[in-house]
Amino acid sequence: MQNTDTRPPLPAVEIRDIDNQSMVDAGFQVIDQDLVRLQSKPLKARQVIIRLDGCILAHQFTNLRLRSRPSLPDQFIAFVAFGPDASGSVNGLQVRHDIMLAVPPSTGISLVSDPGYESMTFLLRPEDVSAHLKVRDLEDSFHLPQEVQVLHVGADSAGNLFAWGKRLVEVATADPELFNNKEQRAAAQADLVDTLLTTLSGTSKLEPERRERTRQLQSDIVRAAERHALAHADERLYVTDLCRAAGVSERTLEYAFRAVMALSPTAYLTRIRLHRVHQALLQARPGSTTVTEQALNWGFWHFGEFSRAYKDCFDELPSNTLRRSADQS
Template identity: 35%
Template sequence: MNDEPGVEKAVRVRKHSTGDIDELASSVRGWDQRYDQLGPGRYCGNLTECWIDDLQVIHERSNRCLHQMGYAWSGARVFGIPMAQSGAARFGTQIIEADAPVTLGPGQELDYRTPSTLDVMSIVLSADTLSQLSLTLDGFDLESALGGSLCLASDTAGLMELRALLQSLSQVLKLTPELLAYPAVRKGLRHTLLTSLLGAFSNQDNRHESNQRTLQHKLIVERAKQYIFETPQDPLTIAELCAMIGVSRRTLQTCFQKIMGTNPVHYLRAVRLNQVRRALRQSTVHELQVQDIACSWGFWHLSSFTADYKRMFGELPSQTLHRSR
């Protein structure tokens, strides 16, 4: 980097490509995330992260359906803008079109079941900054208007303009990230991004969750997930889950179908397969075999396990284990 006037040497742009969902989940600065792969096939994902002063911009792509869980940094307001997706996704309790913009407020949990192909850009800023800026520019508090909403009402033309701006930024990050070393560039880009953001989402109606049945479904699913993750080395059966939560198998299935888009049997299997993969990747004990790890996670039909594993991750479990060593 040269020493011209108006140029800073530190440019906060990071790019990361990986075939490991755990690597990608942990690579975003300030976030506490966990990803589980739900769609079958070899995973490939890449992420570009940029800080424009106090504004975090994240561009994430992946080629498989994922369940993304976790939290952004403290006090953050997140706007997720899908760039080129189709089909349906689930965000919290909402079934949404994959191209629908979404948001998370401070302390809200990320609970996102992605479409099979993910291409999303997120703008993350302090909720206080959003509140002050919207009051200054538009005379109303957008942060307060958003409340606990997850899905965003948007102005069609404004959303198109915001997407075009984000696409241009993506090209800059890909081809000429050094431009962000100039304070004047960052200042102008930050202002343009935020004013475009306000223009796209200034017509919020302070919507809140009102469907009590949907909320009840989510509560049951959350309790089930809590039990599942609390006993990782003691895989639960559906009967045990139903007894612990106090619901019938049919109710549990309905809740998972509504909230997660899959039945609890498939979800449990996916979680256990992801845990086996993590154990295989982290194994340093040479005496341990695939059978030992698979059986410790409750897989007793080893040929079916191997087929399910290869279908999910695009490789044999023995290949995962061999690569870790």
């Protein structure tokens, strides 16, 4: 049967310096992020993707506190190493430079990244990882995760893995064309797999301490409240509704949001709704909607306050976003 897919092939190297939300929302066609900015400051972030023949390396950096919900496609397993100055939380667990994250296919996580966050994500096909583990006789020392796992690696091993990825990113940034060569991609992939498996052979599953278990519960509370708010976005929601959805008291809800997001529940939900308006304006066809319509759709009734909050979050007025979307259509 003739192949009717006319999409151009994805480049081996993609580099994006990000200073506005629309560039984040465009994505890299690798990991869905669903990102929300938690600080009203200019965004300066960088994403680099290196596509090898059987795996992908993704590097991310941000200068702002962000909430994202990365979701893996079904063909990849992910291993994440964190930069030496990275901080934040994953599903309520503290990000540290001496740990790694293992994420099975078709799985999402809740990530809060602090300013200066930097990570290196290694995406491989599960069957390829299994085959390498079998040949190296490492099947008993490391098992592919069936759920999100935090792995204790040690500062030296985790740092070496992150540094290896950083060197490859620097090479790709300096000379992207180098990775258009099949032999160069094959050599980089062999080195990547070898370095990653060497690191994984010395890992152990990290059992959370009491304080971390508390943060996990708080993260679960936040996710439950967030799911309810998004499912009822066209309704006027109150904190009472979020407490009922999460099954907790107002004080517990407040503590959870402050601990996980460093925002009150109402402030955080306002952020989510602002991002939904922003996405709707970016995706609008010329003449299909107005700023007022989208603001009302997402529960903003005071348009002066809405415009100020929108500009604080995205560094432009909503009318400018809609106009820019029309110009690009």
